[in-house]
Amino acid sequence: MSVDPDERVWCDGLRRGETAAFDAVFAAYRRRLYAYFMRMTRRRDLAEDLLQETFMRLAQHAKQLAPDTRLAAWLFTVAHSLVVSWGRAQAVRKALAGDLPVQEPAGNERSPLEALADSQAQLALERAFAALPPAYREVALLVGIEGMQPSEVADILGVRPDAIRQRLARARSQLADSLGDHAPASWRTR
Amino acid sequence: MSDNDDAQKLAEISRELPPIDIDDVSARRIAQRARASVGRGPSPTRFVEPVLVGLVLLSVLVWTIFKLIEVLT
Numbered sequence: 001m002s003v004d005p006d007e008r009v010w011c012d013g014l015r016r017g018e019t020a021a022f023d024a025v026f027a028a029y030r031r032r033l034y035a036y037f038m039r040m041t042r043r044r045d046l047a048e049d050l051l052q053e054t055f056m057r058l059a060q061h062a063k064q065l066a067p068d069t070r071l072a073a074w075l076f077t078v079a080h081s082l083v084v085s086w087g088r089a090q091a092v093r094k095a096l097a098g099d100l101p102v103q104e105p106a107g108n109e110r111s112p113l114e115a116l117a118d119s120q121a122q123l124a125l126e127r128a129f130a131a132l133p134p135a136y137r138e139v140a141l142l143v144g145i146e147g148m149q150p151s152e153v154a155d156i157l158g159v160r161p162d163a164i165r166q167r168l169a170r171a172r173s174q175l176a177d178s179l180g181d182h183a184p185a186s187w188r189t190r
Numbered sequence: 191m192s193d194n195d196d197a198q199k200l201a202e203i204s205r206e207l208p209p210i211d212i213d214d215v216s217a218r219r220i221a222q223r224a225r226a227s228v229g230r231g232p233s234p235t236r237f238v239e240p241v242l243v244g245l246v247l248l249s250v251l252v253w254t255i256f257k258l259i260e261v262l263t
Contacts, residue, residue: 017229
């Protein structure tokens, strides 16, 4: 896969320790990574922390980047590992909490993501994505929103391309089920 | 259904998702913190803890060996 000429320039700049190159990468990826973290964690504070950690790692590893590094893949690999670590910590916390009562948000309260929806269709879509199991949601986000190839996503997540294709098909099928009447017409004619 | 078709349909529907962006104040704060580390590499203090733990383990191991020798001789 070829590297975008802009990215090559940014990589060279990062390798030389130039803050201007870092600023360019930050401007290009901050929204994409933040949206990914928001949709994976559904928490604004956590999404900000993970975004900061991702860019801290980029800054700290700037000089070790290869000249042909694909920054999107590099950044989303870091982002994925941070989300996995957070997921594990969540699981441990839940296990340790045992029977302690957990404060759940009120049923009719909108999440920060749902609050961004302008229409019923957007709300239904955001809820349908949120309802996907994290492994399917992640693939759907990387392929659907980020426009990555399944093989590239397989590299980022460290799984076989077959598994990505399977998750992709299941994500699509579950989204269609969740969306019901809100699904695009082309999705319903199967 | 091919995976290309799945990818295409997901891309089609994902375009309808509401855009999300971090607020400018938080973005500036994050950029400023990370920018300060560009090219500096991770802090060497991250090695302090493993080195200390290693030293403690090593000293316990040495002490155990000496004690064993003392008991056996």
